Amino acid sequence: MSGSVLISFDKVWKSYGQGEARIHALAGVDLAIRRGEFVAIMGPSGSGKSTAMNIIGCLDTPTAGTYRFMGVDAGRLDRNRRAMLRNLYVGFVFQGYNLLPRTTAVENVELPLIYRGVAARERHDLAMKALAEVGLVGREHHTPAELSGGQQQRVAVARAIVTRPTLLVADEPTGNLDTARTHEIMELLTRLNTGLGLTIAMVTHEADVAGYAERTIRFLDGHVAADTINLEMA
Amino acid sequence: MIWETIRLSLLSVRRNVLRSFLTLLGIVIGVAAVIAMLTIGSGTTEKVKADISKLGSNLLVVRSGRPAGPGGPGGLDQATRPLGSKELAALIAHLSGARAISPASQKQVRVIFGTESLTSGVTGTDSAYLYARDWKLVSGRPFSDSETRSGTGVCLIGETVRQQFFGAGDPEGEIIRVNRTSCKIIGLLEPKGYTGFGQDQDNVVLMPLAAYQRRIAGNRDIDSIYVAADDRTPTNELLPRVEDILRDTRRITPDREDDFSIRDMTQIADAMASATTTMTGMLGAVAGVSLLVGGIGIMNIMLVSVTERTREIGIRLAIGAHEKHILIQFLVEATVLSLLGGIVGILIGLALAGLASLTLAIPFAPSPAVILLAVGFSALIGMVFGFFPALRGARLDPIDALRHE
Known part of the structure; x- marks a missing residue:
């Protein structure tokens, strides 16, 4: 089911600090993710997986090497161009949900559309549709404080997919959820991957969560230590 | 957005x-x-x-005594000669460009009606005074020329005086005592309210100058002369003419300064x-x-x-x-x-x-x-x-x- 290359790392380095204290979060990583893939990214903390995710999501740029997103040299774009890439092609789901407090679910989901300049009426309709897709009909006007963790994460997923992105970047999306809620969210992501052909890159610590993905990339000390196909899903 | x-x-x-x-x-x-x-x-x-415009527009006020300085209150120098009927007559006879010329002498005096009393600004003047100061009567009539000349005991009162003595009643024809003399009220002045300095402009009694001089002041002096310019004459043109006439009348030689002051109310208003x-x-x-x-x-x-x-x-x-x-x-x-x-x-x-x-x-x-x-x-x-x-x-x-x- 994999298509053309969506994401490619070509000897990507990411370094912090100067001289003796210089730390390499990524030390010459080569990596490719194709359209439609569902990739789990694992590794101990400090392994460089978060840095890699930030670069994949066009939030960060490599110190050296080339990062291509949809064929574009995204590592050399300025802040605003990367913001535009994110707005048009990337959806984000975070561990801590990161919804705007005291703002209703539908308003949260509308947010990326505001920065696209979509008219209010259309924005509302699209947001309602996205909330329906994640199974939150009837909760549209609840604020995050009035929703459970699982529901909040569904709102976050709806916000990520409302723009019909090419790539979904999920940073430990189930980290704050119990087992039942975890499986609900993972089934939702799997459905989006198979149903909409959404490419998903997901960081996780848990092996059974990674099991939902079709491929697992393990980071260690700034390198890709293992890149395996999850046979049971393939 | x-x-x-x-x-x-x-x-x-x-x-x-x-x-x-x-x-x-x-x-x-x-x-x-x-x-x-x-x-x-x-x-x-x-x-x-x-x-200031209530004082009368385009008004010059002449007083005896040297001017105290630019824009100052024009304090009176008691040592100098007061103004008198001679100066008034000279101005009336020779000044051109004036709409009204009127003398005024004033004193705070106890005014009594029945058991009520009030300290009021009593002014001795003539019938041109109202014209010079743009002051109208609500009722009654101004002094006649003969009353002015002979100094008859008649007077015009301000609104404050009326309220104090007569409440809502009609004061005309009533007799009030001013100092040791008495006078008959013949008219009521239009209310002017307070000045910016809190002075009640309606607490006044106007009487003929001759009566004021004889019965209240006890002399023939005139405190001030009001000169109102006519519509075609700006006060700053009228002022030197008044000065010339007064210097002439008072026989002030060119080497001496004025022993009187002329205040231009328009200038004061602007200042x-x-x-x-x-x-x-x-x-x-x-x-x-x-x-x-x-x-x-x-x-x-x-x-x-x-x-x-x-x-x-x-x-x-x-x-x-x-x-x-x-x-x-x-x-x-x-x-x-x-x-x-x-x-x-x-x-x-x-x-x-x-x-x-x-x-x-x-x-x-x-x-x-x-x-x-x-x-x-x-x-x-x-x-x-x-x-x-x-x-x-x-x-x-x-x-x-x-x-x-």
């Missing part, structure tokens, strides 16, 4: 009602002070102008009006400083707001907001905040000025220009002082901002 941002900023004002209120207090007080000062100031200016305008401007400027303090308050709270909402900024940036979106969001928020403060301040300022105009008896003169300026200025303060915090928010790195707790 911009409406969205304004709605958003109003929402954030409402979320933190107390904080927003405290932040706004600086702007509110600043704008209220400026508006109150400027409104009261322009009311005072109007009042001063009106007061006083410009003095109050300057005063108003200064008070307004002082009040303006508090606006600056209010602006710093806005900056402070916007910095807090940006820090507090670092995570929100991170989310927005991650989702695809450009720097300018964040900048505009916080700029609009600061501007809306200080505009709200400005509007509340204007309302409070106008209320204060209204209250002041009631208690100080000055006209309530709100200026649309000043109000517009206050609105514009408070918006500007929001933008200027909101810019730095907004820029700080916009420049945040989305990764750091998202990690912020």
